[in-house]
Amino acid sequence: MQNSNKIYSINGAIIKVKDTKDFFMLEKVFVGQKQLIGEVIAVNENETTIQVYESTAGLKPGEEVLGSGMAMSVTLGPGLVSNIFDGIQRPLKALNSVYGATILPGSKVKVLDEDKLWNVSVKVKVGQTLTPGQIYAVCSETQLIEHRLMVPPNISGIVVSCAASGLHKLLDVIVILEDENGKQHELTLCQQWPIRVPRPTKQRLELNMPLITGQRVIDSLFPIAKGGVAAVPGGFGTGKTMTQHQLAKWAEADLIVYVGCGERGNEMTQVLKEFGSLIDPKSQRPLTERTILIANTSNMPVAAREASIYTGVAIAEYYRDMGYDVAMMADSTSRWAEALREISASLEEMPAEEGFPAYLPSRLSQFYERAGRYKTLGGMEGSISIIGAVSPQGSDFSEPVTQNTKRFVRCFWALSKSLAYGRHYPAIDWNMSYTEYIEDLRLWFESNLGSEFLQFRQEVLNILQDETKWLEIVKLIGSDVLPDEQKLTLEIAKIIRVGFLQQNAYHKIDTYVPLKKQMLMMGIILNLYNKCKNVLKSGALFTDILGTGIFEVVTKLKYDIANDDLKKFEDYNKLIETKLMVLNN
Amino acid sequence: MSFEYLGLKEINGPLVVLEGALNIAFEEMVELKLEDGSVKAGRVVYLDDEKAIIQVFEGTYGLSLTNTKTICSGRPLTLPVSEEILGRVFSGSGKAIDGLGEICAEKYLDINGAPLNPVARTYPRDFIQTGISAIDALSTIIRGQKLPIFSGSGMQHNKLAVQIVNQASVKNSSNDFCIVFAAMGVKNDVATFFKRSFQESGVANNVVMFLNLSNDPIVERILTPRCALTAAEYLAYEKGKHVLVILTDMTAYAEALREFSSSKGEIPGRKGYPGYLYSDLASIYERAGIIEGLEGSVTQIPILTMPNDDITHPVPDLTGYITEGQIVLDRNLDQKGIYPPVSILPSLSRLMKDGIGEGFTRWDHSVLANQLFSSYAKAQDARSLASVIGEEELSALDKKYLNFGNMLETEFIGQLASENRTIEETLDLGWKLLKMFSKEELDRVDEETFNRIYGLKN
Structure with a gap:
């Protein structure tokens, strides 16, 4: 029997209970009359510290705190996809219809719709032995996602009874398992999993496939692998969110988990609206059918912001275990780190750099390490790729969150203010960005696109490097004094920047570009470069080449060649030939 | 009890x-x-x-x-509200200070508000015409947006705010704006300037003022924006009005927060500001928007002065991360006598892309905006080159850009404080300035647009 535990002190989101041994670490608790949701974050002999995920205004000392007997968990089951949740997995649409437009403390609704009927087909028979991760039933969650119901990781046994295939509700018992101790486990359509514990897998696999995003600067220059981690740091106005949205829309993953962590309310509204109307190019279905949104906007309670990242990754792991490639976007991890800082400060912990707690790096690495490609318990292959936005204070990349993130990610897409000011989008700075996945992906690129792809990539990077070098000189003495060959390099670099790296998210052709076309585009620019070099060698002047207008044509070809009309590239190659031929003579 | x-x-x-x-x-x-x-x-x-x-x-x-x-x-701390608050002046904590007596309250509202469910929001799309070219064309304000003005001490942000208030209008909407004005730690003169300007332009009866002047208690300053936004939300969501909220000066607000935080003995974050400055500012700025199914809207124009004109200072920095863009004022333009001294490259409106174009402003708006940005960025490059090698040494093209930059600043950005340009006038003016470039130099303009704009004249 539990004694009644009373609130002793209240300080913002942190409350304390004195003299109790009833709670365990990370237990979910209900606080006060309104039954606010909280989590135990420290326990000692004298007092138990609880962080509350809702506003504590109006709470009084002496109100009761109830334990739930289980850790802070997510509910996993059909109905997650296409839905939008807050940081502690309360469904926002349901909250809106029950409580209205504002989120008041103490609001409670069921995570998943318990009345909806799912067409379940049961995959096991009585007498069969099931091990953790094994699929016992499937149902179609959306047209794009087949929801595979798996035996929870800590349960195994023999099927002693199972329901017939057909329509079932969320809490209907589908299978009863008897484990070796004779204990029976009822498996329904849903299960719980603690958010801070990674779901177990059989084996970590090597990364060997790129996560294709249709964004040229990413796929061609700084690709990320399926199961990889990337960071997108950038000051405000550089297009972090825009980049994240583009990736969420076009990345070739089976499922997208988009976590809006401490960001703007209107942005989430936009995502909701836009994803409902956008069509996935592969499946011709609305993008919402493969998207799960977690929205804990900046004005929602800060403790729930801290939890939102874990809620997101726990859900991602669940779908990974079904054998899907999941991509998770976290926008922004800096807000999450700031939530850590706020909570740490109200616990009066000793701060490290800039007031951030000393455990910031370890928390960051624990989070990013949940990405990867795995062999699941059920024997399938699945992956989670994590793309985290970072919002450095004062656009200064030397601040603690950016620096610590850099240590744990292998792909770094630095957004630059000066590119954004010149409206060069995506504003990914080629001089500061890097990827470590090239070697992992070499084989894939070579067998799917030929050896040219990586060669082109390197040449393009070299030209951009040269440009940076020559521009230093131009800044000092003007461009007129450069030799023709360097002028040509500058001009080609300009074509790469404007005609290749800049990508218009609002243009129907340009918003998503298949890898093959990206390669052909690089190819044609490099072809132009080599041809022009030859022409220069044969004595023509740079201004003559400029006069042919060929540069403008190549710059604009991104809009002129449709994504499925790649034969047209041949015409352009011929055009280059003919235009330059004149000068050769 | x-x-x-x-x-x-x-x-x-x-x-x-x-x-x-x-x-x-x-x-x-x-x-x-x-x-x-x-x-x-x-x-x-x-x-x-x-x-x-x-x-x-x-x-x-x-x-x-x-x-x-x-x-x-x-x-909890509540604000008495009723429709009578229009035309009244309150202290920072919501007490009437204009000598006209207490408000006969229709209800009492918690000044902290409650976070809006993102599902319940309507994505803002209605273009607000301010009559100011630099804003309308290049960082368009949308109804329901929060768009701050980043200024510095001594620049004309107050004049600009008054001009926006006077001229703001929405096409095809008879419903005019009412204004909630919150002054935090501003000088008495500034408050008087706003009061006088509102009276002169005849909007005073549509304004609710919350005044916490620089010599008023700092703790009250922390309440001021919350009281103002509670009043704004009441007018918008319960009375169906479109409300424009001016908050000035957010830097003074953040300093009050810092002072208060240090007196509580909290661990400071960057530059002594408390670690929760971001969340705290967000709890203010996020109270802008439109609720689905309701008539009214809250549009916020916070003003802040960047200490030492430093945009990386924590207050403008965190503000920029929360708000949907920013209008940055530039000291150099101000020195040149250009009003409003809007620095167009760092200025940005995030909601602009969905609120302009056919059906909102005009079909050519986004192409023009892109081209102006791009050409002006090149003008800046030419300028920095000229400062090294001298204007004489510039190539003909660079000289052209230099000229364009100056023209844009004086004719397009610069205008009179009483000048109210329609969006069509603004866009036409932009195309007129771009006319000095050849077709190839207009790299953001596609063939079709070019012909449609200049076709007849060429």
Whole structure:
């Protein structure tokens, strides 16, 4: 029997209970009359510290705190996809219809719709032995996602009874398992999993496939692998969110988990609206059918912001275990780190750099390490790729969150203010960005696109490097004094920047570009470069080449060649030939 | 039922400690009654079984450990509202200070509001015409947006704010704006300037003012924007009005927060500001928007002065991360006598892309905006080159850009404080300036647009 535990002190989101041994670490608790949701974050002999995920205004000392007997968990089951949740997995649409437009403390609704009927087909028979991760039933969650119901990781046994295939509700018992101790486990359509514990897998696999995003600067220059981690740091106005949205829309993953962590309310509204109307190019279905949104906007309670990242990754792991490639976007991890800082400060912990707690790096690495490609318990292959936005204070990349993130990610897409000011989008700075996945992906690129792809990539990077070098000189003495060959390099670099790296998210052709076309585009620019070099060698002047207008044509070809009309590239190659031929003579 | 407690345990800056208080709630409002009959308001900021820490709004002057009676109200800080608030002037904590008496309240609203469910929001798309070219064409304000003005001491942000207030209108909407004006830590002259300007332009009856001047207590300053936004939300969501909220100066607000935080002994973050500055600012800025199914809207134009014109200072920096863009004023343009001195490259409106174009402003708006940005960025490059090698040495093209940059600043950005340009005038003016470039130099303009704009004339 539990004694009644009373609130002793209240300080913002942190409350304390004195003299109790009833709670365990990370237990979910209900606080006060309104039954606010909280989590135990420290326990000692004298007092138990609880962080509350809702506003504590109006709470009084002496109100009761109830334990739930289980850790802070997510509910996993059909109905997650296409839905939008807050940081502690309360469904926002349901909250809106029950409580209205504002989120008041103490609001409670069921995570998943318990009345909806799912067409379940049961995959096991009585007498069969099931091990953790094994699929016992499937149902179609959306047209794009087949929801595979798996035996929870800590349960195994023999099927002693199972329901017939057909329509079932969320809490209907589908299978009863008897484990070796004779204990029976009822498996329904849903299960719980603690958010801070990674779901177990059989084996970590090597990364060997790129996560294709249709964004040229990413796929061609700084690709990320399926199961990889990337960071997108950038000051405000550089297009972090825009980049994240583009990736969420076009990345070739089976499922997208988009976590809006401490960001703007209107942005989430936009995502909701836009994803409902956008069509996935592969499946011709609305993008919402493969998207799960977690929205804990900046004005929602800060403790729930801290939890939102874990809620997101726990859900991602669940779908990974079904054998899907999941991509998770976290926008922004800096807000999450700031939530850590706020909570740490109200616990009066000793701060490290800039007031951030000393455990910031370890928390960051624990989070990013949940990405990867795995062999699941059920024997399938699945992956989670994590793309985290970072919002450095004062656009200064030397601040603690950016620096610590850099240590744990292998792909770094630095957004630059000066590119954004010149409206060069995506504003990914080629001089500061890097990827470590090239070697992992070499084989894939070579067998799917030929050896040219990586060669082109390197040449393009070299030209951009040269440009940076020559521009230093131009800044000092003007461009007129450069030799023709360097002028040509500058001009080609300009074509790469404007005609290749800049990508218009609002243009129907340009918003998503298949890898093959990206390669052909690089190819044609490099072809132009080599041809022009030859022409220069044969004595023509740079201004003559400029006069042919060929540069403008190549710059604009991104809009002129449709994504499925790649034969047209041949015409352009011929055009280059003919235009330059004149000068050769 | 309310409780009264006699005496205090401790007084420290704006904080007092009350001992042995029972039945008191977190963030509850209390009144501190002095022996001489004067009353100060306060709020509970820390609570445990033995003591309550109370933050006193009007300063702790005159309080002693024995002369004070504390009365608990049993509710959080609320603002009395009714439609009568239009045309009235209040203190930072919502008390009427214009001598016209208390408000006859229709209801009392919690000034902290509650976070809006993102599902319940309507994505803002209606273009607000301010009549200012630099804003309308290049960082368009959308109804329901929060778009701050980043300024510096001595620049003309107040004049600009007044011009926006006077000229703001939405096409095909008869419903005019009403204005909620919150002054935080501004000089008396500034408050007078706004008051006078509102009276002169005849909008005074449509304005609610919340004034916390620079010599008023800092704790009250923390409440000022919250009171103002509560009034704005009431007018918008319950009375169906479109509300434009001007908050000035957010830097003073953040400094008040810092002062208060350090008196509570909290661990400071960057530049001494508390670690929760981002969340705190967000709890203000996020209270802009439109609720689905409701008539009204809240549009916010916060003004902040960047200390030392430094955009990386924590206050503008964190603000930029929360708000949907920013309008940045530039000291150099201001020195050149260009009004409004809007620096167009760092200025940005995030909601612009969905609120312009066919059906909102004009079909060619986004192409023009892109081209102006691009050409002006090149003009800046030419300028920095000219400062190294001299204007004479520039190539003909660079000279052209230089010329364009100057023309854009004087003719397009610069205008009179009373000049109200329609969006069509603004866009036409932009194309007129771009005419000096050849077709190839207009790299953001596609063939079709080019022909449609210049076709007949060429």
